[in-house]
Amino acid sequence: MRWIFTTVFITPAFGFTTCASFVLTTNSRLWHLQAKQEGNTHKWNHKPFDFSSRIGWDNFYKEGNQSDDEQILENMEYEWHSHIPHSIIVDAIAPTIVAASKYYMQINANELPSILLVGTGNSALPRILHDAFDIPVRVTCLDYSPVCVEMIRSMYSDLCPNMDFVLGDATRLQETVDNEQYDVIVDKGLLDALMCGEGFDSDLKKLMGGIDAVLTRREWGIYVLVCFQLSKSNREFFTELTDRGESHNPNLFWDFDIPVEGSENGRATFNLATRCALNDKNRIVNVDGMMTDWK
16 A cells, blocks of 8 residues: 555535545555655764653753854754655645645635644754745644753744744643644654653553644644654554544554655655545545545
């Protein structure tokens, strides 16, 4: 099962007539994505530390910058999983941004398509996403390191007027974002850090439960996960957590290990979870098991 992206059609009478832009398909054609290494990975002091420790991360942000000129924005940024470039994430979520924007315009809502980055770190990804689309978007950066949050606030607040900065715990996501809903959620490296801790199964369950709770239930909702390759048991664990019937609400449809051409030298994988998919009869369904046409 692989991703394809097609056009979302809108009619005045019926709204969105298909969610094919967000559909998993059994088509044998693979979605080949071009990747190149990007981002600052060599100017940051990356000594080993406990990735599950908040103190370790605070020290990483305090002591990591080895540049002589801290005024240059790029010297303040560090990319994890740089073999999965930002452009891949932009391409993956672009149909969601378009669909959400058209819907908000249609209902005359004073609302922008929204993107939540969990475990943001000091990546350039927030500013890339903020400026990537012709449509304005709202980007929320969430991290549990106060050093990190103040750092990225100083880096991006003036450059990115539609960007928010939240200090909080991603394993308590609903409480942290005050039950806000987001059209897109992106995790680029947070999952890896959580899996470094003891008893990480509990944290992963809390993270996935929170993502399901704050990701829009509209058919365009999408969760982007960039992480080290997941074992078969971990993939099964995530599928069980987000399978229909496991909670009071059905959840997400997963597509793991999407090929990213050119990323073979890195160990990261590109994974997507969506609110709609094809059923065994090749009919589009949303997470409630219903056809996705709606008025």
